Every structure is written in C-alpha cells, then in structure tokens.
Amino acid sequence: MAKRILTRRQSWRIDKIQQERIARAEKREARMLDELQGGELGHEQEGLVIAHFGVQVEIEALEGDLQGEHYRCYIRANLPALVTGDRVIWRPARQGAGVIIAQRPRRSELCRPDMRGQLKPVAANVDQIVIVFAPLPEPHANLIDRYLVAASHAGIRPLLLLNKADLLDGEHGGKARELLAVYKTLGYAILDVSAEQGDRLETLQDLLRDKTSVFVGQSGVGKSSLVNRLLPDAQMAVGALSELTHKGTHTTTTARLFHFPCGGSLIDSPGIREFGLAHVDAADVEAGFIEFADFLGRCRFRDCSHEHEPGCALLAAVDSGHISSPRLESFRMLLKNIE
Numbered sequence: 466m467a468k469r470i471l472t473r474r475q476s477w478r479i480d481k482i483q484q485e486r487i488a489r490a491e492k493r494e495a496r497m498l499d500e501l502q503g504g505e506l507g508h509e510q511e512g513l514v515i516a517h518f519g520v521q522v523e524i525e526a527l528e529g530d531l532q533g534e535h536y537r538c539y540i541r542a543n544l545p546a547l548v549t550g551d552r553v554i555w556r557p558a559r560q561g562a563g564v565i566i567a568q569r570p571r572r573s574e575l576c577r578p579d580m581r582g583q584l585k586p587v588a589a590n591v592d593q594i595v596i597v598f599a600p601l602p603e604p605h606a607n608l609i610d611r612y613l614v615a616a617s618h619a620g621i622r623p624l625l626l627l628n629k630a631d632l633l634d635g636e637h638g639g640k641a642r643e644l645l646a647v648y649k650t651l652g653y654a655i656l657d658v659s660a661e662q663g664d665r666l667e668t669l670q671d672l673l674r675d676k677t678s679v680f681v682g683q684s685g686v687g688k689s690s691l692v693n694r695l696l697p698d699a700q701m702a703v704g705a706l707s708e709l710t711h712k713g714t715h716t717t718t719t720a721r722l723f724h725f726p727c728g729g730s731l732i733d734s735p736g737i738r739e740f741g742l743a744h745v746d747a748a749d750v751e752a753g754f755i756e757f758a759d760f761l762g763r764c765r766f767r768d769c770s771h772e773h774e775p776g777c778a779l780l781a782a783v784d785s786g787h788i789s790s791p792r793l794e795s796f797r798m799l800l801k802n803i804e
C-alpha cells in the first residue's frame with residue numbers, strides 16, 4: 466500500500482477537521498453530563514462493565530449502597546474503548562444513569578479480528594478459557610491445540626472440558642478417551658461432565674468459582690446446554706439486554722457478563738465462542754505446545770520442517786515417547802497455517 470503524502474494545506478485541513486470533531490464531541494459530552502447530573506453526581510466508585518452498547522456501557526456497582534445494581538453509563542470522550550469485563554471508576558447520576566471516569570488496568574484481554582482484520586479486544590480480565598469438546602461431534606485434536614495456543618498467547622489458563630461423558634463408553638467414545646488421556650498426561654486441568662445427565666457439574670462449578678470464564682469449542686459440543694445448566698436465568702438476562710439496546714439489534718454481537726449462582730462469572734457472546742482462531746505467530750505456537758519446550762531449537766537444521774529431516778529433535782522425541790505423534794502433527798499443521 467503506497468503511503469499518501471499530504472501537502473501542507475491538506476494536512477492543515479485534516480487537523481482543522483479533527484479539531485472541530487473533538488470540539489463537537491466535547492460539547493456533546495458537556496451537554497450530556499449537564500443533563501445527567503442536574504448539578505449533582507454521586508461519589509467515585511468501582512464498577513464492572515457488564516455489556517457495551519456504542520457510546521454507553523452497562524455497569525454493575527461493586528461497592529457501597531449501590532453494590533450489585535446496574536447502571537447505564539456514558540463514557541467520557543478521552544477514555545480508551547471499554548469492553549465487557551473491564552473494571553472502571555464511575556459516578557452515579559440520576560435514574561440509573563452514570564458517568565465512567567476511568568478505566569482500571571486489565572489483567573488480560575481476549576482479542577478478535579474486526580471487519581477490517583484488525584485485532585480488537587472483545588473481553589477483559591478473563592481468568593479461564595473453558596475449551597469444550599465431546600465424543601460427538603468427533604473432536605479434532607488440532608482445534609483443541611489451536612485453542613490451547615490462543616489461551617497461552619493471551620496468558621489465560623485453559624480448562625479442558627469434555628462434555629457428553631455419557632457417550633464416552635459408547636461406539637463414538639474412542640477418540641475422546643484418547644484425547645482425555647493425552648491432555649491429562651500433559652498436565653492440563655481437565656474434567657469430563659454431562660450437561661444432559663448432570664454428571665460432575667458440581668465439580669465444574671467449583672472450577673468456575675472466583676473466576677471469570679469463557680466457553681469456547683466446536684459447534685454441537687454442548688456449550689449452550691452447559692450454560693443453560695449453570696445459568697438458569699440466562700434467558701431473563703438476554704431479555705434485559707434487548708431492552709437496553711432498544712430494539713435488540715445488537716443482542717447477538719455484544720459480549721455480556723453473567724454471574725453463576727454458585728459463584729464465578731461468565732462472559733459470553735457468539736463471537737467469543739469462536740475465539741482462538743485469531744492471529745498468532747510461530748513463536749506463540751511453539752510456546753503453546755508446553756511439552757515441546759525441551760526439544761525446540763535442537764534440530765540439526767535451523768529450517769527443519771520436523772517431517773523427515775535427520776537429526777530432528779521433535780521426531781526423536783516422538784520416538785522416545787516424550788511427544789505424541791498427533792501433537793506433532795497438529796503442531797506442523799498450525800505452523801503451516803501461519804505461513
């Protein structure tokens with residue numbers, strides 16, 4: 466893409482347009498704040514972003530008399546973009562409205578490419594990525610490995626969750642049983658449950674407590690079934706969401722934070738469920754394959770493809786049983802996709 470060189474006159478005009486735009490935004494903000502406060506704003510306090518709607522966010526008050534209540538807040542023009550899960554400082558105004566004053570630093574970010582292919586945060590402060598798979602549809606190790614790489618890249622702990630455990634002993638259970646064993650050996654947190662039969666859901670609830678989680682995984686593995694089990698009033702929450710966005714036009718795209726009755730929170734949206742297919746580079750892939758650490762960089766050839774080369778440290782590790790061959794296959798596939 467050729468960079469356009471601007472004449473002095475053009476760049477002066479652009480500056481002027483930008484200044485006018487900023488001035489307009491400031492005026493709008495001042496008017497809004499005037500309207501809101503009618504002279505009075507409550508004191509500054511901690512809040513949690515529950516959902517985002519254009520220029521407004523829905524926040525939950527985290528302290529004081531208002532704790533647990535939801536407010537519609539305006540975002541000051543000088544603030545960075547906020548996303549679901551952000552911690553903020555805000556001030557209440559009248560009638561369930563308020564103003565965001567500041568954004569707290571984020572512990573973590575989940576990002577997805579936007580329509581222009583640029584990586585944008587969609588959720589903040591997620592502690593755990595629950596990677597759901599099941600005996601049916603038959604799991605692809607490669608997809609699970611992609612999610613693991615993405616989790617490692619985001620610095621967020623993964624939990625591997627095998628749903629439909631009731632099908633494990635049936636004719637379709639073979640592949641899932643094999644994967645269960647592979648990831649257990651690698652030391653990942655892993656649990657098998659059945660959303661339908663309710664098996665081991667209390668153990669899952671324990672693993673969700675005190676954390677903010679997202680659920681990801683292939684279509685049909687039972688994410689909705691699990692969420693419905695864990696969040697009996699999710700339907701109600703979705704109704705409230707439509708009301709907030711007036712005509713409910715944004716209901717399917719914006720992420721929303723829910724509290725599990727048994728403790729812990731969930732951030733969910735169709736977009737978030739597809740997380741993990743975002744951009745990562747070769748170093749991210751290498752870092753995501755934890756059992757490869759001792760062998761990477763030890764191949765005889767620097768540009769080793771780990772397919773057939775003599776002196777390949779990864780192939781040797783497969784031979785000696787330190788790396789499983791499906792993991793190596795999946796590693797090669799991910800690297801190939803990046804190229």
Ligand SMILES: Nc1nc2c(ncn2[C@@H]2O[C@H](COP(=O)(O)OP(=O)(O)OP(=O)(O)O)[C@@H](O)[C@H]2O)c(=O)[nH]1
Pocket residue numbers: 628629630631632658659660661662682683684685686687688689690691
């Ligand atoms: N046998 C069995 N079936 C289940 C279980 N959990 C969910 N299912 C079934 O699996 C199918 C898919 O479940 P969903 O919850 O819609 O899966 P999903 O991951 O949300 O799928 P998408 O919405 O396409 O992403 C449904 O027919 C469920 O009834 C389970 O524990 N055991």
Ligand SMILES: [Zn+2]
Pocket residue numbers: 764769770771772774776777778779780
């Ligand atoms: Zn090699």
